Amino acid sequence: MPVYRMITTIINNIEIRKKLTLSYLLVVFLPVLTVGMLLTQSLKEQSVEHAVEQSLNNAEKIKKQVEETLKLALNVSFNFYFDNKLIAIADKQYEDGLEVYQAYSEYDEFTKYMELYKEISGIRFYTENQTLLENWSFFILNEEVRSAAWVQQVMKNRGRVVWTLVPDPTKANEKHFSLVRQIFRSDMKFSGILVIAIHSQKLNSIISQEPYETLILTEENEVVASKDPSLLGKVFQGQSQEVAGDGRTVVKDTVYDGKPVKMIVQPITLENSDNALRVVSIVPLDTILLEANQVSIIAYSIMACSLVLAVFLILYFSGALSSRIGTLIKDIREVASGDFTLRSVIQGKDEIGQLSLHFNYMVKSIENLVLQVNEAVQQRHELELREKEMKFKMLANQVNPHFLFNVLETVRMKAHVQGEEDIANIVKSLGRLLRHNLEIGQEEISLASEMDIVRMYLEIQHFRFGDKLTFLLPDQEETEGMIILPMVLQPIVENAIVHGIEKKMGRGVVQIKIVREESCLNIEVRDNGIGMRAERVEDIARTLEEPFEESGQRIGLINVHQRLRLQYGAPYGLEVASEENKGTVIRIRIPIGGEDHV
Numbered sequence: 160m161p162v163y164r165m166i167t168t169i170i171n172n173i174e175i176r177k178k179l180t181l182s183y184l185l186v187v188f189l190p191v192l193t194v195g196m197l198l199t200q201s202l203k204e205q206s207v208e209h210a211v212e213q214s215l216n217n218a219e220k221i222k223k224q225v226e227e228t229l230k231l232a233l234n235v236s237f238n239f240y241f242d243n244k245l246i247a248i249a250d251k252q253y254e255d256g257l258e259v260y261q262a263y264s265e266y267d268e269f270t271k272y273m274e275l276y277k278e279i280s281g282i283r284f285y286t287e288n289q290t291l292l293e294n295w296s297f298f299i300l301n302e303e304v305r306s307a308a309w310v311q312q313v314m315k316n317r318g319r320v321v322w323t324l325v326p327d328p329t330k331a332n333e334k335h336f337s338l339v340r341q342i343f344r345s346d347m348k349f350s351g352i353l354v355i356a357i358h359s360q361k362l363n364s365i366i367s368q369e370p371y372e373t374l375i376l377t378e379e380n381e382v383v384a385s386k387d388p389s390l391l392g393k394v395f396q397g398q399s400q401e402v403a404g405d406g407r408t409v410v411k412d413t414v415y416d417g418k419p420v421k422m423i424v425q426p427i428t429l430e431n432s433d434n435a436l437r438v439v440s441i442v443p444l445d446t447i448l449l450e451a452n453q454v455s456i457i458a459y460s461i462m463a464c465s466l467v468l469a470v471f472l473i474l475y476f477s478g479a480l481s482s483r484i485g486t487l488i489k490d491i492r493e494v495a496s497g498d499f500t501l502r503s504v505i506q507g508k509d510e511i512g513q514l515s516l517h518f519n520y521m522v523k524s525i526e527n528l529v530l531q532v533n534e535a536v537q538q539r540h541e542l543e544l545r546e547k548e549m550k551f552k553m554l555a556n557q558v559n560p561h562f563l564f565n566v567l568e569t570v571r572m573k574a575h576v577q578g579e580e581d582i583a584n585i586v587k588s589l590g591r592l593l594r595h596n597l598e599i600g601q602e603e604i605s606l607a608s609e610m611d612i613v614r615m616y617l618e619i620q621h622f623r624f625g626d627k628l629t630f631l632l633p634d635q636e637e638t639e640g641m642i643i644l645p646m647v648l649q650p651i652v653e654n655a656i657v658h659g660i661e662k663k664m665g666r667g668v669v670q671i672k673i674v675r676e677e678s679c680l681n682i683e684v685r686d687n688g689i690g691m692r693a694e695r696v697e698d699i700a701r702t703l704e705e706p707f708e709e710s711g712q713r714i715g716l717i718n719v720h721q722r723l724r725l726q727y728g729a730p731y732g733l734e735v736a737s738e739e740n741k742g743t744v745i746r747i748r749i750p751i752g753g754e755d756h757v
Contacts, residue, residue, distance in 0.1 A: 199458065211410060214423050215410070225427055233338065244268075253290040253291065269284075279356065280357065283296055285304060286298075288351075298328065313339045313340065319433055320431050321338075321339045323337065324377065336362065336377075338355040372387065373385070374441075378435060379394070410423050422442075424437055502522065603642045609649075616652060654716060655745070668686065671683070687742040690739045691743060733745060
């Protein structure tokens with residue numbers, strides 16, 4: 160841990176500009192250089208792998224096309240293998256040449272198949288029948304021909320197909336890749352040898368579009384087809400004999416024409432034949448890596464330019480960053496010394512610009528807070544003076560409560576003796592109301608007790624107005640278990656009578672309803688007085704949210720609302736709803752049970 164703290168202390172003491180430069184060297188320069196070298200090597204390997212993969216796909220495609228071409232020739236050979244007419248022509252002993260020509264003219268199958276399949280360049284039949292005459296299709300199997308290697312090979316494979324290069328006597332003995340097989344009579348005695356030559360242009364066209372040198376070889380390594388026409392018929396000198404026994408493709412590194420190459424050998428297994436072909440693709444490494452090396456040079460050039468540019472930008476931005484931070488530090492020191500009028504002049508939308516903007520907000524907030532504190536202190540001082548003045552007035556105007564209660568009791572007794580029960584009851588209610596107001600405190604009381612005070616007040620008002628005023632109060636059961644601040648309902652009821660009922664023509668009704676919700680209690684004071692215009696309702700709602708001013712109107716409503724807000728929190732208080740000439744509803748919203756939410 161001490162080592163960690165020591166390293167942290169050293170790092171914290173280094174300037175930001177040097178930290179950024181060092182971080183760039185450690186986090187950007189060296190990793191980019193290392194990754195660049197690894198990517199270059201990986202690019203070369205991927206280029207070789209891509210070329211090999213492409214050649215493998217091409218070899219597989221060549222294999223399928225060659226198999227389709229050779230399968231066509233194989234199917235034709237089966238037609239001749241079972242052609243009794245061909246066997247009859249080859250085995251018949253002819254008396255003279257005219258009879259031979261007559262037999263030839265009646266048999267045109269060779270010509271038909273050559274015209275039908277462009278892949279076949281020639282069809283020949285070699286027979287031992289000495290009475291036949293040689294033409295472009297029938298040849299005598301003499302000792303010279305019999306001694307040829309391709310004849311010896313096909314004679315060993317009784318009835319099976321041999322694919323090899325065969326000299327074509329009709330074309331100056333040029334070697335052509337051909338299907339060779341024996342033809343037998345019905346008694347399985349030898350009749351002749353069928354040779355179907357494959358058109359060399361067809362095989363060459365299959366590999367002509369390949370990007371690299373591609374050849375088709377026999378098992379004897381003879382070139383059947385090649386992109387280089389000069390190699391046709393020759394023995395391939397490359398090492399292509401390594402083919403997996405299970406027919407899998409072999410990819411190996413070797414040297415061809417003095418250059419390192421990737422050699423891909425794809426075997427082609429031929430149906431009904433004991434020999435096979437090979438597709439050999441030669442992928443020169445220098446050609447493949449040439450493009451990769453060019454890309455590497457471009458990549459290294461871009462990296463070098465990017466790193467140099469990055470060094471310049473690091474130095475430039477770190478210098479600008481240090482300068483702006485220094486300016487901000489200077490501004491902070493000025494504010495710390497007490498200058499709250501200072502504003503930072505750093506511009507921009509980056510982090511430092513945002514920090515400067517919030518710094519200005521903070522300084523402005525501190526300045527406003529200081530002003531608010533000064534105003535609060537002044538208001539508190541004025542409030543204390545006003546409170547002292549009010550206490551003085553209360554003392555000056557205070558009447559001995561016992562004297563007042565004794566006088567009211569004397570009046571009540573005289574009214575009772577004289578039979579004036581209404582006057583006696585009203586005086587009694589007035590006394591209780593005065594006693595309640597003198598003894599009231601700030602503690603919560605039961606809603607039932609508050610409702611009793613409201614009932615006494617309404618009875619006094621009913622004595623004043625007579626039948627003009629009627630009131631409806633909730634049953635006592637509805638108020639059980641509820642508590643409320645004192646002197647909340649009476650000012651609102653008084654407001655309903657003074658501003659609603661007194662100015663109304665006809666009978667007035669004041670009703671108090673209790674509506675319970677899940678978490679709060681709504682007490683509604685309704686009257687059918689003169690009501691108010693919508694503008695007046697909005698004005699009262701706005702006034703309720705403003706600080707209390709003694710000079711304002713409807714002081715009772717404002718006082719009750721502010722007391723409820725202070726006791727229970729913002730969601731609670733008064734709500735006013737009224738329609739002109741229809742009446743007013745004032746809703747008192749408090750938490751159920753009167754819990755203190757502040």
